[in-house]
Every structure is written in structure tokens, then in C-alpha cells.
Amino acid sequence: MDERLKEAVSLHKKGALMPAQAIYRDILRLHPRHADALHYLGLIALQQGQTQAGVELIGQAVEIDGCQVPAMSNLAMGLLQLGRHVEALGCYNRALQLRPEAIELHYNLANALLGLNWHDEALRACERALKIKPDDAALLQNRGTALLLLHRYQEAITDFERVLALNPDNPEVLNNRGLALAALGNYDEALASYERALAQQSDFTDALNNRAIALTSLNRNTEALASCNRALALKPDFADAHNNRGNALRNLHRFEDALASYERALRSNPNFREALQNYGAILFVSGMFEQAAHAYARLLQLAPDEDYVLGSLFSCLLRCCSWAQYAQLKERLVQMVRAGKRAATPFSLLNASDSPADQKRCAQIYAADLFPGRAASPRPGARHRHDKIRIAYLSADFHNHATAYLMAGLFEAHDRRRFEVCAVSFGQDVHDEMRGRLQRAFDRFFDVREKSDIEVAQLLREQEIDIAVDLKGFTFGNRTGILAQRAAPIQVNYLGYPGTMGADYIDYILADRHVIPEEERQHYSEKVVYLPDSYQATDSKRSIVQQVPGRGQVALPESGFVFCSFNNCYKITPAIFDIWMRLLQQVPGSVLWLLEDNRTASASLRREAAARDVDPGRLVFANRMNQGEHLARMKLGDLFLDTLPVNAHTTASDALWAGLPVLTCLGQSFAGRVASSLLHAIGLPELVAKSLEQYEELALRLAASPSRLAEIKARLAANRASFPLFDTARFCRHIEAAYMHMWERYQKGDAPEGFAVP
Known part of the structure; x- marks a missing residue:
């Protein structure tokens, strides 16, 4: 019997699986509990892809002879393939109890733990094994990989460099070393490591992809694109490479091509979260806000806590003037930011919270995450x-x-x-x-x-x-x-x-x-x-086209009061729109003149008007046009209605320069107080309401009092040349005084400190 087993094992080692399998079966017909024959027959089943059968056979062998360490190791391998992770790890641990000095078992256990993303356990397994064999390259590589996945990058680099001292040409270690260097922001060194890996293995697609990431981080986007293309020529369905190709194209402002790359990545891997987030972002910057919202909503289904996605969804819906989830998302965003979560970018939070404290917390989270300080101040x-x-x-x-x-x-x-x-x-x-x-x-x-x-x-x-x-x-x-x-x-x-x-x-x-x-x-x-007047710079040389269009040329009715707001539509909130609709109801024949930001938003606003019993036809949308012509058509407006919590900024300056009075409501945060700053600097502080109730009341009074509004317009025209807002030379003197004081403090060795320019 021993001779027959030796013959079968010899055939097995030579790859003659069918003859070996026949002999193992012959042995088992005579000796059904022959542990070695069961083990080797099960191993052939694993090699043939018959995992369940292989596990059952090797399991029988281990039950018969509980001291068969190779059988336990192979059983663990089969159990891992079946997703029975806990049982597999139990097999490795039992085998190690029998042969604690077996380095291969430690290595296999660490590999299994890494494959399960049990990084802490993998690290401990490697460290136990390295006490037995401190310079084992494979174990050092595994420990470095575990440290890399635990974000302990400098320690990972140390292990990878120890491996490279033993084997300088190991492409996988060079690639992983590059990943650790890139995570520390050392993109040039990471790139060099990927280049060394590719010099050893030119078809190493992971290294080509990682090289592209490093090149993108170095803003070498054309080279990054070429690296992705090389990877995709070797592996056409490589989702990561399609995603990174999209990133390079996005940075090159080739948005349509970037969109196609992200779509290709998602076809290869529909649940690829990073690609889905990038897809949403490129749709957003391309003005396809509704599609972007769908992408972000899908991503939140996959990963409810994905960084910054809730804020991105909120921003998309605001761009669409889709307010069904407005209150719910707004509250959720604020609570997440207060809890220290990466829920929103600072810009997307501006419309969710008017609290300067919330905005500071959000900015701190965002800056620490994406833009951590990399260097100390110059000595x-x-x-x-x-x-x-x-x-x-x-x-x-x-x-x-x-x-x-x-x-x-x-x-x-x-x-x-x-x-x-x-x-x-x-x-x-x-x-x-x-x-x-x-x-x-x-x-x-x-x-x-x-x-x-x-x-x-x-x-x-x-x-x-x-x-x-x-x-x-x-x-x-x-x-x-x-x-x-x-x-x-x-x-x-x-x-x-x-x-x-x-x-x-x-x-x-x-x-x-x-x-x-x-x-x-x-x-x-x-x-x-x-600064002593308004913080906002202005240009007193801005030209306005002299020919003011007729009302009919811009789709306005020939008569009737014209409320207007040329703010981007994301600044319009349900509370502000409610006020605007009540104004239209109370001022017969009036219209609301808005910027045509995107067709989805315009359609939404018309629906919202109808829901408030206002004829959607009383909303008139203005197309974008060049600056001089836009300033000229502003003269057709009677009163500019500002938004909150984010005011008009440049748009408020535009309106005042064109002679159009701006009515604002004072918010709590910087973004909601800009129009107040401008109105004080132009000598019209009475147009700053302290509450939304006062804002609505004042708008109604001005619409009902042509003489009062005419007097305000006359003062605005007169003040334009005499008040600080549009005095560029005066502003320049003030900001230069600020720069001079900052510089003098620095030259004296004093730390930055707040001050006021007189």
C-alpha cells in the first residue's frame, strides 16, 4: 500500500492528476479511512476547482488524523475559498500549535488575515513569526503590507526597505513602498519607486495605475493619462485605471472624456464608490445637476457615511431647486459636522448653516483631511x-x-x-x-x-x-x-x-x-x-453698454413692477421663495426676473410657484450674457431681492454699479452679511433688513411707493461717485496699508495679530 501511495504522490507532483486520482481512489476502496489518500484526493479536488468536495475530503482526513499539519493547512486554504473564514483561521491556529516553528504556516496565516482585511491580526501574526526568523523577506513584506493598510506608513516603508535590501528587484514591494510614500505626500519618491517596479515588470498594471495617481498628484496629468492608457491596454476592464484616467482628464478640463472614463469604470465595477463619487463631481461641474444628484444618492445607498457625499447631494438638489429633502438634509448635515464628521465641504455647508461656529468646524475638518499643513513657517x-x-x-x-x-x-x-x-x-x-x-x-x-x-x-x-x-x-x-x-x-x-x-x-x-x-x-x-469701508474690492472702470434693451427684448412685460434676483439658483431657499411668491401675490402685475442658471432649476421654480398659487408665467428667466450687456439690462429691474443665508456678492456689486437698489436681509455668517457691507459703503443702510419679516415688509412698501424707490435710485446714482464702495483708489490705499502692517509685524518677528486699518 505504501508503494502505491508513493506512486500516486509522484504522479501528483508531476501534474498527472487523473492517474494519481485513480490510485488514491483505489486505496480508499480498500482502506476508506486512509488519511493520506483522503488528503491528497481532496487536494486534487481543490486544484480542479471542486472546492466543496476538496474541503469535505480533507476534513475527513483531519478528523482521522488530527496531527496532519499539511492537511490542516490545505483545509484552511479550501475553507477560505468557501468564505468560511473563522474555520480556516482555526485550522491554521491548530496547525501552529502542532508546529509553532513552521514559518510557512505563519506566512499563510498572515496572508489569509490580510485577504480578510483583518490587518491588526495579520500584523500580530507576522510579528510572532519574525521572532522566529527575523530576516525572512516574505514575512517582512507581509508585515509591511499590514502596516501600510493600517496607515502606519513610515513603519511600512522601513519594512519594505529591509526587503529591498535583500531583494532590490521585487516589483510588488517597490509598488507597495510607492503607495506608502504617496500616502505621506512624497509623490516624487513614490513615482521613482513605481518606475523601479515597472523596470522589473513592464506589464505590472497595478504599478502603472499607481504611477498615474502619483503623476496626477504632481499635476503631470498628460503623463498620468498615458500611464493609465498603458495599464488599460494590458487590462481593458481595469476599473481603477479607468477612474484614474478620468481624474487626469478632469484636471486637463476634458470633462466629456472624463465622464466617459468614469462611466467605463462603473461598467467594470458598478459599486466602485470612488468612481461613483468622481462621476457625480464631473456631472456637477458639467452642469448636469440632476444626474449628479442621482449618482450621489446611489453612492449614499452603498455607503451612507461616505466622506462629503451628503453635502454634495445637498448642493446638487439646491442647484436643481429641488427642495423636497431640504429641511431633512440641512439638519442632518449640521448635526454631522457638529459631531466632527466629514459630511460636507465648507462651501456646500454655507447654505445649510448660517452659524459661523458650524462653518469653522467644517473648515477645520476639511482642511485637516485634504490640505494638512506640510511645512513649518520660514524661520x-x-x-x-x-x-x-x-x-x-x-x-x-x-x-x-x-x-x-x-x-x-x-x-x-x-x-x-x-x-x-x-x-x-x-x-x-x-x-x-x-x-x-x-x-x-x-x-x-x-x-x-x-x-x-x-x-x-x-x-x-x-x-x-x-x-x-x-x-x-x-x-x-x-x-x-x-x-x-x-x-x-x-x-x-x-x-x-x-x-x-x-x-x-x-x-x-x-x-x-x-x-x-x-x-x-x-x-x-x-x-x-x-478694512474701514467694505472688504470687497471693486473696479471703477467697469463699462456698461450704453444701449439699454427694451423690456420686450428681455421677455419682460411692458408694464408692471420688476422684482429681480440674478443670484445663482443654489442660493434660493424655500423660505426666501415663499416671501417672493407672497410679494407677487400682493403686487398686481409684478414679475420676478431670475437668472436662467439651468433648465432643471427653472422648471422646478415654475412648479414651486404654481404650488403657491402664483402663475408660473410671472417668473421670467434671463439668459447669461457678457458683462457689459448684463449690467445694462439690470437697469430694467426695479428692486433686487437678495437671498439668505448666502447673499449676493459680486452680483450685488453689479446691481449697485448698474443703479439697481438691492434689498438684503442680514444673516449671521460672513456669506449672509456681504450685501449689508456693500450697502453701508454706498450709503444705503436702510436697505438692510434685520429679519425676514422686515425684509418682506420693506420690499412690499418699496413696490407700493414709486416715489420712495425713485428717491433711493437717485441717491444710489449720486453716491456711486462719492461714497467709498466704488472708489478703487481709496480701497487700494486701505488694502496696501493692511499689507504693510502685516509685513512690518513679520519683519519685527511678531506673530500675526488682528488689527484695523484706520
Whole structure:
């Protein structure tokens, strides 16, 4: 019998499974409880993919002979394939009790635990085995992998480098080392590690995909795209590579192609959460808000606590003016943020909470998660001393954009005897009239689209920039990661984002006492610098087309009072819309003139009007047009109705510049107090209501009193030339005084501190 078993085992080892199987069966016909024959016959079943049969046969062998360590190990392997994880781990542990020095068993146990995502247990298994054999490369690799998955990246790198000292050409270890380096933000080193892995194994699709991620993080998106394409040529259904290809295309502003890549990733893996989130985001930036909302809703079904998705869904529904879930989502978002959850981006929270405390908490969570500080402030010994203070304005919007409309005059007005002013542009190179004007306005214009955050920060250091002014904050297209590198000794949050950034590397926020009352300063991580009039820059050179269109040309009725609000539709809330509809009901023949933001929102607003017994035809929607023509048509409005909790910002400035009175309601947070700031600076504080009830009452009074409204319009026209709001030169002197004081404090070695410009 022993000879027959030896013959079968020999055939088995040579891969002659069928003859070996026949002999094992012959043995079992004569000796049904022959443990070795049962074990090996079960092993053949596993090799042939007959997992259940294999487990049953090997299980019988182990029952007969409980000391068969190889049988226990193979049984564990089969049980894992059947998803019977606890039983499998029990087999490994029983085998290790019999042979505690068996390194292969420790290795298999650790592998099994890693496969089950039981990372802590895998780490402990590796550490027990390494006490027996401290320099075992396979065990060190497994321990490094466990540490990587436990986010203990530096320890993982140490283990991977020990393995590479033994085997410098191990592509899997080089790939995993790259993952750990990337997680620490060391993308250049990670890229080098992936390149070494690919030098050993050019068809290593995981390394090609990870290389693409590193390249994207370094803003080398064209190369990232090529790396994804290489991976997909080898593995066409590689969902991760399709997703990362979409990321590279998105960063290259090829949104349609990015959308197709995310869709391809989701066809390969319908429950791929990261791809689904990216898909929703690209739909959002493409203006397909309804489809984006469906994507986010589906993602929340898969993962109810997925980071930032609830806030993204809330934003999409606001863009659609779809309010069925408004109150519920708003309350849920606020509670999650207060609990420290990553529920919303700071920008998406603005419409959910008017509380500066909530907004600060949200910003702190977001900044710590996505933009942690990467470097300490420059040491006092590194202070630069120039004849002129060097200021860098950072933005993606140096073209026809709301920020540029406000800031262009300031850029031109800066005193070149005292200041050297440069632009750091990370937006698209749009060849429009405003772009040309701005390029002429700056002393230097740096296009950094293809540079990484680290490279841009290094550029600012090389240019010895004294003050970096971030004009984006937490708005779309921001590059907060540049400031997280401490790109300049003084870093300022201004204009783009109406709130705190919650990051200790942003030193100051420029404000006024209307947008940030002194008692609210505690809710800003930055030191508050108060400008004396309004915090908002304006451009006194903005042109308005002289030819005002007729009412019929813009679809307005020839008579009747025109309430208007050209805010983006996401700022319209149910409470505000209720007031607007009551105004239409109480002012016969009046209409509400709104911006046509997207057709879904317009249709929703018409339905909401009908639900409030208002003829939807009394809502008139204005298409977008160039700035000069838009300002001219604003003259046809009678009263601009502001929104809350997010006011009109640039749009309020537009209206006042065009001579259209703005009625606002004072909110609690910065975003809800901007119009108040502007109205005080133009000498019309009576248009700032203290409550929604007062807002509604005042709107009704003005609509019913043409003489009173005419008097306000006349004052607005007169004040435009004499009050501070549109005095660009005056504003420039004030902001330069602020920059000078910041710089002087820094030169003296004093920490940032809040102050007021006299």
C-alpha cells in the first residue's frame, strides 16, 4: 500500500492528476479511512476547482488524523475559498500549535488575515513569526503590507526597505513602498519607486495605475493619462485605471472624456464608490445637476457615511431647486459636522448653516483631511528684505470671471513704488479681453497649471514672495495645497471664499466690521484684519453698454413692477421663495426676473410657484450674457431681492454699479452679511433688513411707493461717485496699508495679530 501511495504522490507532483486520482481512489476502496489518500484526493479536488468536495475530503482526513499539519493547512486554504473564514483561521491556529516553528504556516496565516482585511491580526501574526526568523523577506513584506493598510506608513516603508535590501528587484514591494510614500505626500519618491517596479515588470498594471495617481498628484496629468492608457491596454476592464484616467482628464478640463472614463469604470465595477463619487463631481461641474444628484444618492445607498457625499447631494438638489429633502438634509448635515464628521465641504455647508461656529468646524475638518499643513513657517533668519513688498495673488480666475471683475482695478492701482505684484494662475489659459488686461496689470504673471503644489510653493519661495493672497479659498478649482506648504511667510484669505479656512497656515482674513462683527472673531482661525469701508474690492472702470434693451427684448412685460434676483439658483431657499411668491401675490402685475442658471432649476421654480398659487408665467428667466450687456439690462429691474443665508456678492456689486437698489436681509455668517457691507459703503443702510419679516415688509412698501424707490435710485446714482464702495483708489490705499502692517509685524518677528486699518 505504501508503494502505491508513493506512486500516486509522484504522479501528483508531476501534474498527472487523473492517474494519481485513480490510485488514491483505489486505496480508499480498500482502506476508506486512509488519511493520506483522503488528503491528497481532496487536494486534487481543490486544484480542479471542486472546492466543496476538496474541503469535505480533507476534513475527513483531519478528523482521522488530527496531527496532519499539511492537511490542516490545505483545509484552511479550501475553507477560505468557501468564505468560511473563522474555520480556516482555526485550522491554521491548530496547525501552529502542532508546529509553532513552521514559518510557512505563519506566512499563510498572515496572508489569509490580510485577504480578510483583518490587518491588526495579520500584523500580530507576522510579528510572532519574525521572532522566529527575523530576516525572512516574505514575512517582512507581509508585515509591511499590514502596516501600510493600517496607515502606519513610515513603519511600512522601513519594512519594505529591509526587503529591498535583500531583494532590490521585487516589483510588488517597490509598488507597495510607492503607495506608502504617496500616502505621506512624497509623490516624487513614490513615482521613482513605481518606475523601479515597472523596470522589473513592464506589464505590472497595478504599478502603472499607481504611477498615474502619483503623476496626477504632481499635476503631470498628460503623463498620468498615458500611464493609465498603458495599464488599460494590458487590462481593458481595469476599473481603477479607468477612474484614474478620468481624474487626469478632469484636471486637463476634458470633462466629456472624463465622464466617459468614469462611466467605463462603473461598467467594470458598478459599486466602485470612488468612481461613483468622481462621476457625480464631473456631472456637477458639467452642469448636469440632476444626474449628479442621482449618482450621489446611489453612492449614499452603498455607503451612507461616505466622506462629503451628503453635502454634495445637498448642493446638487439646491442647484436643481429641488427642495423636497431640504429641511431633512440641512439638519442632518449640521448635526454631522457638529459631531466632527466629514459630511460636507465648507462651501456646500454655507447654505445649510448660517452659524459661523458650524462653518469653522467644517473648515477645520476639511482642511485637516485634504490640505494638512506640510511645512513649518520660514524661520526668522530667512526673512527677505526688499525695496518693495512682494505680493502674489493666487487664483484660477484670471479671465472673465466674477473675481476678476472685482479685482482688476486694484491690480492696476497698486503703488509700484512700494509693491511688486505678481499673479499665480492655476486656471485655464483663457484668451479673453480680461486675461489680456490682467497680464498687463501684473509685474509678473506665472502660469502654474502644470506644476505641483510643492513646485508652486517652491516657486514662490524662489521669488521671495512676502505675502501670498489666496483669492479662491474653498471654492471650485482651488489649490489650497500650495498654501499648506507654507509658500510665503504671510498668507492671506481674501474674497473668493466668504468664511474661515480653518487652517493654521492661513495667517489673516481681510474683512470689515459688517461681515465679521468683533464678537464673531473667535469663529475664524485667521487673524481678522478690518478694512474701514467694505472688504470687497471693486473696479471703477467697469463699462456698461450704453444701449439699454427694451423690456420686450428681455421677455419682460411692458408694464408692471420688476422684482429681480440674478443670484445663482443654489442660493434660493424655500423660505426666501415663499416671501417672493407672497410679494407677487400682493403686487398686481409684478414679475420676478431670475437668472436662467439651468433648465432643471427653472422648471422646478415654475412648479414651486404654481404650488403657491402664483402663475408660473410671472417668473421670467434671463439668459447669461457678457458683462457689459448684463449690467445694462439690470437697469430694467426695479428692486433686487437678495437671498439668505448666502447673499449676493459680486452680483450685488453689479446691481449697485448698474443703479439697481438691492434689498438684503442680514444673516449671521460672513456669506449672509456681504450685501449689508456693500450697502453701508454706498450709503444705503436702510436697505438692510434685520429679519425676514422686515425684509418682506420693506420690499412690499418699496413696490407700493414709486416715489420712495425713485428717491433711493437717485441717491444710489449720486453716491456711486462719492461714497467709498466704488472708489478703487481709496480701497487700494486701505488694502496696501493692511499689507504693510502685516509685513512690518513679520519683519519685527511678531506673530500675526488682528488689527484695523484706520
